[in-house]
Amino acid sequence: MASRPKATILDIAREAGVSKSTVSLVLQGSGLIRPETALRVRKAIEDVGYVYNRGAANLRKAHSNVIGMVINDLTNPFFAEMAVGMERVFQSAGIVPFIANTAENPVRQEEVLKSLMEQGVAGLIVSPARGTTSGAFRRIEMAGLPIVFTMRRLPESRIPVIAPDNHRGAWLATAHLIGKGHRRLVFFGGSSDLVVYHERLGGFREACEALGIAKRDTLVVEGETSRKGGIACLETALAMAEPPTAALCFNDAVAFGVMLALRKRGLEPGADFAVVGFDDVIEAQHYMPALTSVAVDSAGLGERAAHVMLKMIQSRTTRAEDHIGAVNLVVRDSCGPDRRAGMGDAA
Amino acid sequence: MASRPKATILDIAREAGVSKSTVSLVLQGSGLIRPETALRVRKAIEDVGYVYNRGAANLRKAHSNVIGMVINDLTNPFFAEMAVGMERVFQSAGIVPFIANTAENPVRQEEVLKSLMEQGVAGLIVSPARGTTSGAFRRIEMAGLPIVFTMRRLPESRIPVIAPDNHRGAWLATAHLIGKGHRRLVFFGGSSDLVVYHERLGGFREACEALGIAKRDTLVVEGETSRKGGIACLETALAMAEPPTAALCFNDAVAFGVMLALRKRGLEPGADFAVVGFDDVIEAQHYMPALTSVAVDSAGLGERAAHVMLKMIQSRTTRAEDHIGAVNLVVRDSCGPDRRAGMGDAA
DNA sequence: TTGATTTATTGGAACGTTCCATTTATAGGC
DNA sequence: GCCTATAAATGGAACGTTCCAATAAATCAA
Numbered sequence: 001m002a003s004r005p006k007a008t009i010l011d012i013a014r015e016a017g018v019s020k021s022t023v024s025l026v027l028q029g030s031g032l033i034r035p036e037t038a039l040r041v042r043k044a045i046e047d048v049g050y051v052y053n054r055g056a057a058n059l060r061k062a063h064s065n066v067i068g069m070v071i072n073d074l075t076n077p078f079f080a081e082m083a084v085g086m087e088r089v090f091q092s093a094g095i096v097p098f099i100a101n102t103a104e105n106p107v108r109q110e111e112v113l114k115s116l117m118e119q120g121v122a123g124l125i126v127s128p129a130r131g132t133t134s135g136a137f138r139r140i141e142m143a144g145l146p147i148v149f150t151m152r153r154l155p156e157s158r159i160p161v162i163a164p165d166n167h168r169g170a171w172l173a174t175a176h177l178i179g180k181g182h183r184r185l186v187f188f189g190g191s192s193d194l195v196v197y198h199e200r201l202g203g204f205r206e207a208c209e210a211l212g213i214a215k216r217d218t219l220v221v222e223g224e225t226s227r228k229g230g231i232a233c234l235e236t237a238l239a240m241a242e243p244p245t246a247a248l249c250f251n252d253a254v255a256f257g258v259m260l261a262l263r264k265r266g267l268e269p270g271a272d273f274a275v276v277g278f279d280d281v282i283e284a285q286h287y288m289p290a291l292t293s294v295a296v297d298s299a300g301l302g303e304r305a306a307h308v309m310l311k312m313i314q315s316r317t318t319r320a321e322d323h324i325g326a327v328n329l330v331v332r333d334s335c336g337p338d339r340r341a342g343m344g345d346a347a
Numbered sequence: 348m349a350s351r352p353k354a355t356i357l358d359i360a361r362e363a364g365v366s367k368s369t370v371s372l373v374l375q376g377s378g379l380i381r382p383e384t385a386l387r388v389r390k391a392i393e394d395v396g397y398v399y400n401r402g403a404a405n406l407r408k409a410h411s412n413v414i415g416m417v418i419n420d421l422t423n424p425f426f427a428e429m430a431v432g433m434e435r436v437f438q439s440a441g442i443v444p445f446i447a448n449t450a451e452n453p454v455r456q457e458e459v460l461k462s463l464m465e466q467g468v469a470g471l472i473v474s475p476a477r478g479t480t481s482g483a484f485r486r487i488e489m490a491g492l493p494i495v496f497t498m499r500r501l502p503e504s505r506i507p508v509i510a511p512d513n514h515r516g517a518w519l520a521t522a523h524l525i526g527k528g529h530r531r532l533v534f535f536g537g538s539s540d541l542v543v544y545h546e547r548l549g550g551f552r553e554a555c556e557a558l559g560i561a562k563r564d565t566l567v568v569e570g571e572t573s574r575k576g577g578i579a580c581l582e583t584a585l586a587m588a589e590p591p592t593a594a595l596c597f598n599d600a601v602a603f604g605v606m607l608a609l610r611k612r613g614l615e616p617g618a619d620f621a622v623v624g625f626d627d628v629i630e631a632q633h634y635m636p637a638l639t640s641v642a643v644d645s646a647g648l649g650e651r652a653a654h655v656m657l658k659m660i661q662s663r664t665t666r667a668e669d670h671i672g673a674v675n676l677v678v679r680d681s682c683g684p685d686r687r688a689g690m691g692d693a694a
Numbered sequence: 695t696t697g698a699t700t701t702a703t704t705g706g707a708a709c710g711t712t713c714c715a716t717t718t719a720t721a722g723g724c
Numbered sequence: 725g726c727c728t729a730t731a732a733a734t735g736g737a738a739c740g741t742t743c744c745a746a747t748a749a750a751t752c753a754a
Contacts, residue, residue, distance in 0.1 A: 365733075367734085368733070368735075368736095369733055369734075379732065380732070381731085405739090406740060407738070407739055408739090
């Protein structure tokens with residue numbers, strides 16, 4: 001199958017006995033063309049196996065119909081859910097999202113962003129890789145390309161962000177734990193180079209303080225934001241002289257790891273140690289025990305991000321407001337009361 | 348920030364006091380340019396905030412560095428794992444994979460493929476959506492664009508396929524179940540419009556026959572290939588007059604659903620009913636009980652697909668051999684012996 | 695019939711690159 | 725000094741579209 005030289009609108013024009021301009025008009029669905037002519041052209045298009053060259057077209061009109069979605073961890077189901085939400089919105093607007101993975105690697109991210117820009121995307125939705133420097137998006141901003149961040153923000157950037165209310169989510173979860181009688185709590189996973197980490201940890205700390213937990217009883221163990229990280233966090237915590245009885249985890253993956261590690265130690269998550277997650281990925285409800293988690297409505301955030309992007313594109317601006325999505329705590333079976341509570345602790 | 352008209356190589360040329368040709372050469376890393384000139388040009392590129400226009404370039408040289416990966420279900424962790432494998436090999440070849448989701452919808456798939464082709468990708472790696480018609484890829488083949496299928500194949504297509512050995516995997520799993528003493532088995536999930544379904548079901552049936560299971564004792568329940576589908580399958584099976592004691596599931600998602608439904612019924616997966624999955628996604632080992640599953644080496648398949656694609660691109664061919672990946676059964680805790688076995692059944 | 699108006703169609707320039715064929719500069723040999 | 729060889733830089737055509745301005749054909753008013 002020798003790949004013959006690609007057909008162009010000129011080939012179509014010849015085939016249909018019209019001019020290239022006419023073909024172009026038909027391609028764009030212009031009403032100016034007589035229906036029967038249009039039909040003839042469409043037949044020719046089919047016959048020659050034509051494929052539209054958007055690169056050439058963009059040379060003139062610079063209006064691509066694709067936007068790039070750049071995510072830091074494709075294997076986190078959270079992003080898949082979010083992508084699905086975005087797709088719903090974009091599809092009806094006739095635009096196609098291309099997804100690229102950075103695997104949490106800033107260098108890879110750089111390459112991916114470059115490639116996407118070169119390809120002439122109309123906009124970018126990005127969940128920045130950890131360790132992204134503030135200059136990474138300068139080029140994009142200079143080019144006047146609409147861009148929005150999801151989930152994560154960069155310290156001093158003014159790029160609009162679509163993210164859940166991390167602070168409030170952590171607050172709610174922590175209050176729940178305290179309400180169950182726990183008096184020595186730990187925050188598991190994440191690291192301080194993530195803005196999200198500070199937001200969630202902040203909510204945790206404030207709730208502890210507001211609800212009367214002593215500073216020395218609010219612990220923090222940093223770690224990878226994965227199952228593996230969760231396992232490590234629990235080991236660390238249980239090795240303490242005075243271990244905590246409940247944990248708020250940076251995300252669900254960490255929480256799954258923690259529950260796994262508890263089991264391995266012969267402890268029952270929920271009964272022997274309370275754990276709550278963050279994100280509420282679908283797996284959370286299917287775990288054993290089902291995981292109590294802060295639901296962030298991933299698909300909704302995806303839709304929101306898509307809407308904001310759409311608006312930016314059509315209003316030709318590069319500015320937009322942040323959007324903080326509502327969260328709520330989904331209580332399941334992973335948080336029992338403190339075993340040692342009721343034994344006459346503080347009021 | 349008024350988006351000034353985009354900078355082109357002519358702007359760079361003016362800025363650096365050279366000709367556009369020189370700039371082009373520098374851009375391509377040609378050694379023909381004097382180092383100090385190149386440096387001056389590179390500085391100018393930086394200064395004017397230039398972004399390369401690959402569309403314009405492709406107009407002349409038609410050598411894109413992006414390939415499209417089209418997948419039918421982004422939320423299946425299996426594909427994320429596979430994508431990661433692909434990315435490893437593509438990255439070192441300097442090519443960037445863009446991922447697009449079809450959500451198992453042939454219409455959406457059509458749009459996505461069209462968009463990718465228009466964008467001028469160098470090749471396509473596709474896991475076709477269910478219900479894809481055989482004509483869906485005619486355009487692509489006509490255009491002489493390299494394309495490979497992963498996981499799924501189309502009935503009469505001659506497009507190369509990279510997939511696991513479904514038949515053998517099912518055979519192994521079934522033999523394992525029979526070895527545990529089970530004598531009445533069921534195949535759960537999937538439907539006959541999928542070639543993969545026939546392959547896996549075929550392995551199941553042949554193993555049953557070869558190992559002396561009566562035809563009336565080898566059951567089949569079709570269903571969605573998701574957790575939900577698995578739940579439904581189990582309900583159906585348990586409602587039978589003479590229910591099976593073990594199930595081979597179409598994939599891990601179905602298996603998870605089955606285990607969930609068992610629990611809901613007060614039955615313990617493994618002890619009261621044996622279940623084995625297919626794919627061995629990461630979650631399988633973390634489930635409770637850990638799921639026995641047919642490992643298909645998703646990342647390996649991704650790498651293989653990428654290699655095949657690379658070779659097709661550089662040899663300018665559209666033909667390649669199929670590749671059937673090795674599988675192996677990972678035995679964990681979800682398959683106990685038949686409770687009623689040992690009570691003097693057939694030899 | 696003529697001119698004006700509307701409806702269909704068309705040629706040509708422009709978009710931002712690459713690459714071939716040239717030109718210009720630099721160096722070496724005599 | 726001239727001639728040749730090599731190195732470095734350049735102009736212009738081409739790629740496949742869009743879109744403006746212009747033309748051609750059809751319709752209508754008078």
